[in-house]
Each structure stands twice: as structure tokens, then as C-alpha cells.
Amino acid sequence: MKKYELPPVPYSYDALEPHIDARTMEIHHTKHHQTYTDKLNAALEKCPPEIQEKDVLEILSNIGQVPADQKGAINFNGGGFDNHRIFWNNMKPNGGGEPGGSIADAINTSFGSFSEFKEKFSSTTALIQGSGWGWLVYNPSSKKVEYKSMPNQTSPRTEGLVPVLGCDVWEHAYYLKYQNKRPDYISAWWNVVNWDDAASRFDKAKQ
Ligand SMILES: [Fe+2]
Numbered sequence: 001m002k003k004y005e006l007p008p009v010p011y012s013y014d015a016l017e018p019h020i021d022a023r024t025m026e027i028h029h030t031k032h033h034q035t036y037t038d039k040l041n042a043a044l045e046k047c048p049p050e051i052q053e054k055d056v057l058e059i060l061s062n063i064g065q066v067p068a069d070q071k072g073a074i075n076f077n078g079g080g081f082d083n084h085r086i087f088w089n090n091m092k093p094n095g096g097g098e099p100g101g102s103i104a105d106a107i108n109t110s111f112g113s114f115s116e117f118k119e120k121f122s123s124t125t126a127l128i129q130g131s132g133w134g135w136l137v138y139n140p141s142s143k144k145v146e147y148k149s150m151p152n153q154t155s156p157r158t159e160g161l162v163p164v165l166g167c168d169v170w171e172h173a174y175y176l177k178y179q180n181k182r183p184d185y186i187s188a189w190w191n192v193v194n195w196d197d198a199a200s201r202f203d204k205a206k207q
Pocket residue numbers: 028032084168170172173
């Protein structure tokens with residue numbers, strides 16, 4: 001059976017300062033992401049071989065095929081494994097600004113303008129009840145980008161959507177620095193968005 005390992009963060013834990021603090025990054029990666037990874041492996045061990053031999057992305061995209069007794073654990077921990085793997089790469093030091101090229105065109109088509117997209121993403125993500133994620137996703141059915149909020153660690157892939165850019169709004173993502181001020185964290189997060197990474201996910205999803 002394939003065993004998943006903790007995916008790397010492609011920069012140092014203090015690289016996103018002052019927007020996201022080093023201590024939060026370290027705990028988020030070494031404790032939270034590690035736990036999702038370990039629990040994904042533990043859940044897969046209890047799955048039949050025909051599930052174990054599939055890649056986690058394929059499993060998430062066909063979550064209905066997971067046996068009922070492991071479905072919740074795979075949905076949560078497999079989602080947590082993949083979501084955070086995307087999240088680290090969705091950010092970079094000296095990020096932010098606005099995207100260009102085809103993803104910018106897609107955002108304009110779906111939301112009217114970049115500023116309208118940013119406003120919708122920020123305000124809707126800030127209002128997610130409890131823990132969850134705000135996502136810019138590509139919908140292969142409509143061939144458009146959309147905003148989608150997802151509860152807990154449920155991956156957009158479970159709804160046939162391709163993650164492009166995600167903002168983790170679990171309290172573990174911001175509480176040490178921002179406490180209850182989730183909107184302030186989201187505002188700061190825009191300064192570290194890696195639009196090159198989002199653009200490459202979008203371009204790949206369209207193929
Ligand atoms: Fe997280």
C-alpha cells in the first residue's frame with residue numbers, strides 16, 4: 001500500500017512574515033498537516049486493495065466508492081492532506097498582486113473584475129461558519145472558474161471541482177497572530193498569494 005509522507009513547504013516557516021507568522025506556519029505544517037497525513041494512511045490501511053492502489057486525488061474524486069466505515073475519515077484526512085499541499089504552494093514570499101493571462105480572463109468572465117472577485121472571496125470566506133476553506137475552483141462542466149466554500153477539510157474534488165486557489169480559515173491557520181480577527185488574516189493572506197501557482201493549476205485543469 002502506498003504510504004503518504006508529509007508534503008514539503010517550499011520556503012522557510014518565516015518566509016511569509018509579517019503576514020503569516022513563523023510559529024503558525026511551523027505548527028500548521030508539522031502538527032496539523034502531519035496529522036492529516038498520518039490519519040489518511042491509517043484510514044487507507046483499513047480500505048480494500050482496490051481503494052489502496054488508487055491515488056488520493058482519484059479517491060477524493062470518487063469518494064462514493066470508499067467503504068462507508070472509512071468514507072468520513074478519507075474525506076476529512078485525505079482532504080486535509082491534499083488541501084494543505086495545495087495551500088503551501090498557493091503562497092510565496094513577496095506574493096500578492098493580480099494575476100495575468102488566461103486565469104485573469106477567466107476571473108473577469110466569472111466575477112466581472114479582479115476586485116469584485118477579491119471582494120466576494122474575502123467576504124464569503126470570512127463568513128464560513130466554524131472551520132473550512134474558501135476556494136477559487138475550475139468547474140469542468142461549465143468550463144469556468146467559480147467561488148466555492150467548503151466545510152471542514154472536504155476537498156472541492158469531491159464535487160468534481162478542481163482546486164485553483166484556497167484559503168484555509170481554520171483557526172489553526174491564523175489564531176496565534178490574528179485571534180478572532182479572521183477578516184484581518186484574509187486581508188493579509190492576499191499579500192502572499194502565489195498567482196503563478198494558481199495560474200498553473202488553472203491551465204492544467206483546463207486541459
Ligand atoms: Fe489548516
